[in-house]
Amino acid sequence: MENFNINKPRILTWNIHGSYLYYLSLGDYIIYVPYNANRSERYIGRGETYPYGSNVIEIPANEVRNIDFDIVLFQCDENYFADQYDLLSEEQLLLPKIYIEHDPPWEHPTDAIHPVVEQDVTVVHVTNYNKLMWHITVPDVRVISHGVYTGNTLYKGNLKKGIVVINNLPSRGRMLGYDIFQKVREEVPLDLIGMGAEAEGSQEIKHPNLMEYISQYRFYFSPIRYTSLGLSTCEAMMIGMPVLGMSTTELPSVIRNGVTGFIDNDIDVLIDKMKLLLALPTLALGMSHSTREQAKNLFSIDRFVSEWKALFIEKLTQKSIRYEKKENSLY
Template sequence: MRKLNILIWHIHGAYLTALAQAEHNWYLPRKADQSEGYIGRGVGSSMPDYVREVPADQIKNLDLDLIIFQTPRNYQEDQYEILSAEQRQLPRIYLQHNSPEPHPTDSRHWAADDPNTLLVHVTHYNRLMWDNGTTPTAVIEHSVAIDPSLRYNGSRPEGIFVVNEMKRRGRMAGYDLYESLRQDLPLTTVGMGSAEIGGIGEIHYTLLHRRVAEYRFLYSLMRYSSLPLAIIEALTIGMPVVALATTELPTVIENGVHGFISCNPDELREHMQFLLDNPVEARRMGNNARKLAQERFSIERFVQDWNRVFAEVVGRPVPA
């Protein structure tokens, strides 16, 4: 399809890096104060050169085809601040990354009942649970853009959890479970705020997965979230996953095949110990995990799905 000129705010760096694999002209607004969504490409970005940052006060001068919102602020405030009246009439998508908050079933989406916006969810669970009103919706499942040569090693007999600000996020991110399980098991965590709770600290995205690949398994203690990108990243490099069986995960991880899922922390403890004691089995499950990622979460499928949605939204022929 013809390359489109697309405006998007920099909200979720890992997701944006994957989305930018769709070869269009991407424009990221930037402000000197680097407030939410206005960091441009960001520091050390691995995004392609066709992803360009533009001073926010110059966005009105761009010849755009499509606007992508990702936060309430983008939708309720930013568009009125940086877009011209004509640009606000352009085709538009609201990309919703998260599961509904504050209530899992009764949270009404900010773009509900907006017939001029397509609301794209990243999991079927999310679309099911959000109150979308009459706004048209679609689901595009995750993918990740990481070094395709990276492979699981698993030589370090420890589990690792990739999560930002786990302590601040509390029970939702499973901080209480982490504190309990690591009394018996060699577990660590990596991400913003992890050093203060005994973890590794923050590692730049371009270096993160090589480090993660050394650990025996990736675990996730998220009680309530979208399908975490860290899990997709682990599957992609061929790493077994141990996680809570909540939200979309029961449709992804099969027990004893790609790793283990359970809502029982005692069972999770047993599964983690099994992988620590059985590196051969961990590698077998990791190989299955990689096959799953190639079949369900490939970057090629992800780009194809997004290009199809772009074509539909801007009223152009849908690519095969």
Template sequence: MRILLWHVHGSWTTAFVQGGHDYVVPVVGDRSPEGRGRARTWEWPHNVVERTPEELRDEDFDVVLLQRPRELTELCETWTGRRPGRDLPAVYVEHNAPQGRIADMRHPAADRRDLVIAHVTHFNDLFWDCGTTQTAVVEHGIIDPGHRFTGVLPHAAVVINEARRRGRVTGTDLLDRFERDGVPIDLFGMDAASLGGVENLSQHRLHDELGRRRCYVHPIRWTSLGLSLIEAMHLGMPVVALATTEVPEAVPPAAGVISTHVDVLTAAARAFLADPEAASAAGRSAREHALERFGLSRFLTDWDALLEEVVVNAHRAGLRAR
């Protein structure tokens, strides 16, 4: 297939473009979010090509993947001359859990019988009101970074991007509580340096540094499902996580401890820091589970099946991709 998609989430897109199709990503002069083009901090295959908005009108596509409201309402039609779902088979990939008053939240692609909303977690599918729009769930998958857990440092690792700005949403306020309860925290992520953490590491270096810590703490209150948590499990790290959103479904009991009781979590983290063998055993269970549930092969197979279904159904309904 020839697939049009915007470069929105680097880690997710890096996994998606491993599928062996032809991928076209819009690019604008300043590589702003409207058109970032190819990734510059991840390695993408050669079958991912950039096209300017002017060039997109002369391109043929089998399907478009939309990820933001503006792509649905404006960018796709303005840049390609084709209306998503009406002139071009379309999937809206919803990466996020709804924000705000949940009972009042309507998805921007709600009540669209001409496209499919693909959620990345069952939690999101449950919480978003999509009206009559068909929905599907394709859970995350990542490229396996390999088993890198050594646990040589009796510290807990945390990965949060923009931890200061996002505050309570990402559980940034809980980090001091872990520290006070005897759990040294090493924070990684964008803007982590403002809180005494480490930022601007390459993906490979980040994975190495995480694996040196004895457990992974996931303090995020409200998110879809952090890819950093899945990566930590792939690395073979034991997990201590808030039992919120999709986490109870994603982390099996043998992989660590999940709870909404922060004292339970701090105690679990202290126990892992004090017992390297227990940490290693839980980490092996975490990795085994992550490889099966969040492996790249399963992810790509699920996406191929959904894309084929969307294109076939669109053609049966009389729509023809150009």
């Protein structure tokens, strides 16, 4: 019988979204990430940004075909259409496959056909909104909502400013709400942190220090028009920080207007609410407990990693059953 590792699944994936990989790595399984000599895009290995544990093992890309894995976990189209064929052996190409869809469709919001059509691949969405909008033709489609861990950091809100956490915001334009950010900042004190926005006074804060850093700000603002639910939004809520943003995509399902923050599609309304929170710190502090409780209900890290491990074991069990049937048919 094949060497299935049911109790401690061995997962091959790529380091595409470092924060997601970090939270995924908090589960009871082993994750292998490839790297190449240049540590180029998709092949950076563990990297130096996140405090991964010993269960995240980086391996040379040219050695992938010589290592035993149980599951291949894709996180972008390049992984699925190119990387697997560059790295995997013929035997490894037959392993169970899962594709994480981190984003809603870009080409068309409702009619875009998902590129994964291989019928035995499981597609996992990170939000129900993603699942709703993608036209997917494979039978096994799941949703595993985000899980985050913020330690003992709690919201303080003593700094009379709002904070935005987005990488490369200027280059990502209207979809990520760069114009909205600029408009709001004309009327409300607003800082931006993240890579690629130095011209906006932005700086990059390493993930282990991020929660303590943003906890000082009065509120968190997401100017994004169209995206999946950002992990930084979940993290802000988990420390008890009021969140403001557009009333679009998944955000209406996680923000209770006037209780855990404010959402609206009228930017002027949001600006008024920001000014209110800046003027009344007690209002922001009053929202903090409700925000944190909402986040604990929605974004439990224990729920998140348990759902992932259950899916890994389910996929391995299915493969084991198919293998046994094939073995028995030979006799």
